[in-house]
Amino acid sequence: xxxxxxxxxxxxxxMIFVLGRLGQAFLVLLAAALVxxxxxxxxxxxxxxxxxxxxxxxxxxxxRAALGLADPVVLQxxxxxxxxxxxxxxxxxxxxxxxxxxVLERLxxxxxxxxxxxxxxxxxxxxxGVWTALHRGxxxxxxxxxxxxxxxxxxxxxxxxxLILVFSVxxxxxxxxxxxxxxxxxxxxxxxLTGSGLRSLVLPSVTLAVFQLALILRLTRAEMLEVMRTxxxxxxxxxxxxxxxxxxxxxxxxxxxxxxxxxGLQFGNVFAFSIIVETVFQWPGLGLLVIxxxxxxxxxxxxxxxxxxxxxxxxxxxxxxxxHLAIDPRIRISGGARGAA
Amino acid sequence: xxxxxxxxxxxxxxxxxxxxxxxRRSPVAVAAAALGALLVLAALGADLLAPYDAxxxxxxxxxxxxxxxxSQGLFGETYALGTDPQGRDMLSAMLYGLRTSLVVxxxxxxxxxxxxxxxxxxxxxxxxxxxxxxxxxADVQLGFPAILIALLIDGVxxxxxxREVHERFAMPVLIVAIAASYWVQYAxxxxxxxxxxxxxxxxxxxxxTGVSTPRTLFAHILPNVLGPILVIATINLALAILTESTLxxxxxxLPATQPSLGSLVRIGNEFVFSGDWWISTLPGLLLVLLxxxxxxxxxxxxxxxxxxxAQ
Numbered sequence: 001x002x003x004x005x006x007x008x009x010x011x012x013x014x015m016i017f018v019l020g021r022l023g024q025a026f027l028v029l030l031a032a033a034l035v036x037x038x039x040x041x042x043x044x045x046x047x048x049x050x051x052x053x054x055x056x057x058x059x060x061x062x063x064r065a066a067l068g069l070a071d072p073v074v075l076q077x078x079x080x081x082x083x084x085x086x087x088x089x090x091x092x093x094x095x096x097x098x099x100x101x102x103v104l105e106r107l108x109x110x111x112x113x114x115x116x117x118x119x120x121x122x123x124x125x126x127x128x129g130v131w132t133a134l135h136r137g138x139x140x141x142x143x144x145x146x147x148x149x150x151x152x153x154x155x156x157x158x159x160x161x162x163l164i165l166v167f168s169v170x171x172x173x174x175x176x177x178x179x180x181x182x183x184x185x186x187x188x189x190x191x192x193l194t195g196s197g198l199r200s201l202v203l204p205s206v207t208l209a210v211f212q213l214a215l216i217l218r219l220t221r222a223e224m225l226e227v228m229r230t231x232x233x234x235x236x237x238x239x240x241x242x243x244x245x246x247x248x249x250x251x252x253x254x255x256x257x258x259x260x261x262x263x264g265l266q267f268g269n270v271f272a273f274s275i276i277v278e279t280v281f282q283w284p285g286l287g288l289l290v291i292x293x294x295x296x297x298x299x300x301x302x303x304x305x306x307x308x309x310x311x312x313x314x315x316x317x318x319x320x321x322x323x324h325l326a327i328d329p330r331i332r333i334s335g336g337a338r339g340a341a
Numbered sequence: 342x343x344x345x346x347x348x349x350x351x352x353x354x355x356x357x358x359x360x361x362x363x364x365r366r367s368p369v370a371v372a373a374a375a376l377g378a379l380l381v382l383a384a385l386g387a388d389l390l391a392p393y394d395a396x397x398x399x400x401x402x403x404x405x406x407x408x409x410x411x412s413q414g415l416f417g418e419t420y421a422l423g424t425d426p427q428g429r430d431m432l433s434a435m436l437y438g439l440r441t442s443l444v445v446x447x448x449x450x451x452x453x454x455x456x457x458x459x460x461x462x463x464x465x466x467x468x469x470x471x472x473x474x475x476x477x478x479a480d481v482q483l484g485f486p487a488i489l490i491a492l493l494i495d496g497v498x499x500x501x502x503x504r505e506v507h508e509r510f511a512m513p514v515l516i517v518a519i520a521a522s523y524w525v526q527y528a529x530x531x532x533x534x535x536x537x538x539x540x541x542x543x544x545x546x547x548x549x550t551g552v553s554t555p556r557t558l559f560a561h562i563l564p565n566v567l568g569p570i571l572v573i574a575t576i577n578l579a580l581a582i583l584t585e586s587t588l589x590x591x592x593x594x595l596p597a598t599q600p601s602l603g604s605l606v607r608i609g610n611e612f613v614f615s616g617d618w619w620i621s622t623l624p625g626l627l628l629v630l631l632x633x634x635x636x637x638x639x640x641x642x643x644x645x646x647x648x649x650x651a652q
Contacts, residue, residue, distance in 0.1 A: 024480060031481045039497060149640065153633040155583050155603075157590045158625040161610055165618055176614075272486035279591055280610070294496035294593055302496065309489065 032310030036303035110285035121212035129220025151214030160280035452520035457527025465535025490522035575639035
C-alpha cells in the first residue's frame with residue numbers, strides 16, 4: 001500500500017469517525033430532549049401547575065387546547081423540540097418567568113465557578129502527578145499520593161463546611177456565601193473584576209477543585225508511569241538521550257492525551273458537582289436554581305437544565321474527539337476504535 | 342446451584358490465590374479493612390451500642406439541645422459527642438445514621454452490580470441488536486454524571502408521588518436511583534470480558550455438550566469475569582455511600598425521620614455559623630472514615646488484581 005492510499009484511507013476513516021461521534025452526540029441530545037419532554041408532559045399536570053385551584057373546568061380545557069396538550073404526543077414532542085431549539089422552555093412554575101431567562105441569568109455564576117476550579121485542579125494536579133511519577137520512591141511523593149486519596153474520599157459538601165468553619169467562622173478571612181459584588185458586561189455578570197467577587201470565589205472554587213485535583217493527579221501519575229515503562233522510552237534511554245528530554249519530550253507528551261481527555265470530560269462533572277458547592281455556599285448559579293426546582297417540583301426548569309447539560313456534554317465530547325483526531329494519528333487510520341475512558 | 346458454585350469459586354480465589362498473602366503483607370490494606378470492619382460492626386450493633394434510642398422522641402430533650410461534646414444533660418445524661426438541635430444524643434444518631442448509610446450503599450451497589458452484570462453478559466453473549474441497544478443506552482448514560490442521574494430520578498419520584506407515600510418509600514427509591522446511575526461500568530466491563538471469554542475452548546465445549554445458554558453464561562462465563570467486578574463494586578461502594586450522603590445533604594435523599602450521615606451533616610450545617618461545629622463535623626468525620634477505608638481497600642484490591650503491576 002503506497003503512502004497516497006494510506007492517506008486517502010485515513011481521511012475517510014477520520015470522516016467516519018467524526019460522523020459517528022456527531023451521530024452519538026445527536027443521540028444523547030435527543031435522549032435528553034425525550035426525557036425532559038416526558039418530565040414536562042407526564043409529571044404532574046401542566047395545566048394544574050399553571051392555573052392553580054380556582055380555574056373552572058372549561059377554563060382548564062381551553063388552556064389544555066391552547067397549550068396543544070390535546071394533540072397527539074408525537075406532535076407535542078416535535079413541537080417541544082422545535083421550541084427548545086429556539087431556547088423556549090416555557091414558564092417556571094415557581095417564578096412565573098420564562099425559564100430561558102432564569103437560566104441565562106444564572107449561567108455566568110456557575111461557569112465562572114467551574115472554570116476557575118478546573119484551572120486550579122489542572123494547574124496543580126498535572127505538575128504534581130508528573131512529579132510523583134518521576135519521584136516514585138520518595139517519601140514526599142508517597143505522602144502526596146496518600147493525601148490525594150483522601151481528596152478522592154472526601155465528600156464535596158463536607159470540604160465546603162470545614163472550609164467555612166475555619167476560614168469564615170473562626171478566622172473571618174473570607175466570605176462564606178454569595179458572589180460578592182458583580183459587574184455587568186452586557187448579558188454577562190462577572191465577579192472576577194471586583195475585590196469582593198474574587199474573595200467570595202476562593203472558598204467555593206477550592207471546594208469544587210479538591211476532588212478534581214486528586215483525580216487529575218492520580219491519573220497523570222498512573223499514565224506517566226505506564227508510558228515510562230513502554231519500549232520506546234527504553235529505546236530512548238538506550239539511545240543515550242538526556243533524562244529531561246526523555247521525561248518531558250517523550251514521557252509527558254504521551255501522557256497528555258488521556259489526561260486532556262479526562263480534564264475535558266470531567267468538566268461536565270464539575271458542572272454537576274457545582275450543585276453541591278452552590279448549595280453549601282449559597283452561590284447564586286444554576287446549581288442552586290436546579291436544587292430548588294427539584295424541591296419545589298418546578299419541572300420546566302429541570303427540563304431546561306437537563307437539555308443544557310446534555311448540550312454541554314455533547315460539545316465537550318466532540319471537542320475532545322477532535323482533539324484526539326488532531327493529536328493521535330492512530331485514530332485517523334483505524335477510524336476510532338478507541339475505548340472510552 | 343450456579344449461585345453456590347459462584348460463591349465457592351470467588352471464595353476459592355480469595356483463599357488459595359496469593360491475594361490473601363498479599364493482603365497480609367500490606368499494612369495499609371489491613372488497616373483499611375480493620376477500620377471498615379469496625380464501622381460495619383458498629384452499624385450492625387447500633388441497637389446495643391447507642392446510649393439512647395435515636396428514633397424515640399422521648400429521648401430527645403429540648404432543654405439539652407446543642408450541647409457540646411462531653412456535656413451533662415438536664416437529667417444527668419452524659420453526651421460524649423454532644424447533642425443535636427433537638428437535644429438528641431449525637432453518638433446515638435451517628436450510629437444509626439452510619440447503619441442507614443451503609444444499608445443504602447451496599448444495597449445500591451448490589452443492585453447496580455446485578456443490573457450491570459446481567460446486561461453486560463447478555464450484550465456480550467448475544468451480540469447484534471440487543472447488544473447495540475444496551476450499549477448505546479450505556480454510552481448515552483455515561484455522558485451524564487452519576488449524581489445528576491440519581492438527583493433527577495429522586496427528584497422526579499418526589500414530584501410524582503404524594504409526600505406521605507414518598508417518605509415511606511424514600512429508601513428504596515434512593516437505592517434504585519443510585520443503582521440506576523452506576524450500572525454502566527459493570528455492563529461495559531463484563532461485556533468486554535465476555536467478548537473475549539466466549540471464544541475460549543471451555544465455552545465451546547460447554548455449548549457442544551448441550552449446556553443451555555443461561556447455564557453457560559452463569560455457571561461457566563460469570564465466574565471467570567468476577568475479579569474485575571469485585572474491584573468495581575468495592576470502589577463503587579465508596580462512591581454510592583458518598584452519593585447517598587450528598588443527596589441527603591442536599592435535602593433530596595432520605596427524610597428527616599430516617600437520618601443518614603448526610604442528613605445529619607445537613608442538620609448541622611444550619612448551625613455552623615453559631616460555632617456549633619460538632620453537629621455537622623462529627624457525622625462528617627464518620628462518613629470520611631467510612632469512605633476512606635472502602636476507598637483505600639478498593640485501591641489496594643485493584644492493584645493486587647492487576648497483573649501489570651505485579652512485578
